[in-house]
Amino acid sequence: MKKAIIIPNYLKEESMEFSNTATRLLENNGYEVVILKENEYPTEKANFALVLGGDGTLLRACKKMYKLDIPMLGINFGHLGYLTECNPDMAIEAIDKIVKGEYRVEKRLMLTGDVIRDGKSVYNFTALNEVSLYRSTLLKAFAMEMYINGMHTQTVVGDGLIIATPTGSTSYNLSVGGPVLTPNADNIVLTPVSPKYFPRSSLVANGSDEIEIRVMVDSITKIGNSAIQIDGDSAFDIHHGDIIKIKRNNEYAKTIKVTNTSFYQVLRKKLSKATYDNT
Numbered sequence: 001m002k003k004a005i006i007i008p009n010y011l012k013e014e015s016m017e018f019s020n021t022a023t024r025l026l027e028n029n030g031y032e033v034v035i036l037k038e039n040e041y042p043t044e045k046a047n048f049a050l051v052l053g054g055d056g057t058l059l060r061a062c063k064k065m066y067k068l069d070i071p072m073l074g075i076n077f078g079h080l081g082y083l084t085e086c087n088p089d090m091a092i093e094a095i096d097k098i099v100k101g102e103y104r105v106e107k108r109l110m111l112t113g114d115v116i117r118d119g120k121s122v123y124n125f126t127a128l129n130e131v132s133l134y135r136s137t138l139l140k141a142f143a144m145e146m147y148i149n150g151m152h153t154q155t156v157v158g159d160g161l162i163i164a165t166p167t168g169s170t171s172y173n174l175s176v177g178g179p180v181l182t183p184n185a186d187n188i189v190l191t192p193v194s195p196k197y198f199p200r201s202s203l204v205a206n207g208s209d210e211i212e213i214r215v216m217v218d219s220i221t222k223i224g225n226s227a228i229q230i231d232g233d234s235a236f237d238i239h240h241g242d243i244i245k246i247k248r249n250n251e252y253a254k255t256i257k258v259t260n261t262s263f264y265q266v267l268r269k270k271l272s273k274a275t276y277d278n279t
Contacts, residue, residue, distance in 0.1 A: 003046040004031045007061050009053035010038040015077040022050055029099045046070050054078015059231050062128050062253035071105045073256040082170050097258040108167045108253045109207055113246035128253055129168030129231045134160035136227040141196055147212040148205055158195035163246055178202045182263050213244040
């Protein structure tokens, strides 16, 4: 039997209500439907998943489900919804297209990495948007030595550094002046945050490049003024001498596209909304 998964946002009543509507529609078309509980994620394969929330809901779902190779349709019950495919008023039509097979799957590059301390991994992560290094407690800049494929590229002294995927290029990276990449680009962009010496321009690396960041904070206390954050969510304190190793994940997140709207049209619409709509 065909199987579909629904991941609602339990904090949004309209998302919960629509999950029931979507369930009836899919069951009428011969699907077994599983509505996941809060903070629950599937352990078995399904034909596709509906993610009923904003970008945060979809980000969390992608990072939990990519190993199962389940494509996801994001229906925006949040605010901007860069990652989501459609709004609730178009959701029934979108689901109908999926049932009829009238859709395509878009692969999105992900990052994986470790924080190495004294030669051992103390924190590992997977990112769909970005890996951010930032000052966290002391109001002073810190230094980050950048290596690409083992070669020292530059040393950034400033408030932080963003290592973003094409998907994440429209998020934090864009807000600090970094370039926008198309979702299917095979690149990683490194953007300094308020650098003291490094040019403000970003560095666009190849998607196959392996990146290493060596952090130098307070050489006396060895701790205290920097942290690493993954997709604007989970964070981990960084110590002096820590090494952050980042590379492309071997697997991709997969999102469903049911419209012919181009990325550039979506970008223009979302940026206009971000500029003029604060709701």
